[in-house]
Amino acid sequence: MSLIEELDDFFKLRHTQKDIAKDEALSDVIAFIYSHPVTSKFLSDIDIQFKSEKLFVEALTHTSFVNEQANFPFLSFERLEFFGDSLFNFFVSDFLIENFPDLKEGPLSRFRGAVVNEGSMAELARSISLGSCLLLGKGELKSRGHDKDAILADSLEAVFGAVFLDQGFEGAKKLFYSILEIFENKNCLPYISMERLENFDPKSLLQEKTMSLYKEVPEYRAIKFDDELFQVDILIGGKQILSTKNRSKKKAEKFLAKEILKKELYLLP
Numbered sequence: 724m725s726l727i728e729e730l731d732d733f734f735k736l737r738h739t740q741k742d743i744a745k746d747e748a749l750s751d752v753i754a755f756i757y758s759h760p761v762t763s764k765f766l767s768d769i770d771i772q773f774k775s776e777k778l779f780v781e782a783l784t785h786t787s788f789v790n791e792q793a794n795f796p797f798l799s800f801e802r803l804e805f806f807g808d809s810l811f812n813f814f815v816s817d818f819l820i821e822n823f824p825d826l827k828e829g830p831l832s833r834f835r836g837a838v839v840n841e842g843s844m845a846e847l848a849r850s851i852s853l854g855s856c857l858l859l860g861k862g863e864l865k866s867r868g869h870d871k872d873a874i875l876a877d878s879l880e881a882v883f884g885a886v887f888l889d890q891g892f893e894g895a896k897k898l899f900y901s902i903l904e905i906f907e908n909k910n911c912l913p914y915i916s917m918e919r920l921e922n923f924d925p926k927s928l929l930q931e932k933t934m935s936l937y938k939e940v941p942e943y944r945a946i947k948f949d950d951e952l953f954q955v956d957i958l959i960g961g962k963q964i965l966s967t968k969n970r971s972k973k974k975a976e977k978f979l980a981k982e983i984l985k986k987e988l989y990l991l992p
Contacts, residue, residue: 787860
């Protein structure tokens, strides 16, 4: 039985006990959630134990859940998410400055954008099974909200905000590096890597390389056919390097840039 299903049974039991004050009932629910096997395993995996159980539960609580719990004054993770967003950006920036000393401001900004975005952060959240701990309303549960990129990314930021408020800067930094290690162990590749930048924004990366080598930017030429397909060619230094077809011109250009980077075809003879 999942955390939400067991919590439903817990709520039903509490509704029959009319003499319990709201604050007392909420404390009991928070203790139940914090000690549940799913959340206990999550905390063990990321090697964090909260001083404030309430803060931890708040970091897991989606607005859809709050709206369905009129009898319990839950708080959603929105405020913690707001705070955690800045923290996560800081830790990523610090990591990039430390580990990529040759990158200038422009590439660093694009690199951070490749790491700090909804899709990438959702990957990171999945690596620590954060979705299994989330408190979601019935509608979000039905639509698999625990696996939606937006909810996972927001809740990951909320967890960082909660850890900082509970354990300070060093606690949040420890969490950051613990999660990076978990991701790398599960995926056999680092979360913050040049490969992620190439996948996220290959066109900008290729442009930087061609500007550095030839003082020129790549040229993309597109022809639209009657079957709604685009044929897109990419030229470097006036020389056609690769060609592809796609219904989306943008996707075709991104694919070509990625292939050229991967095969180092920008190194003209």
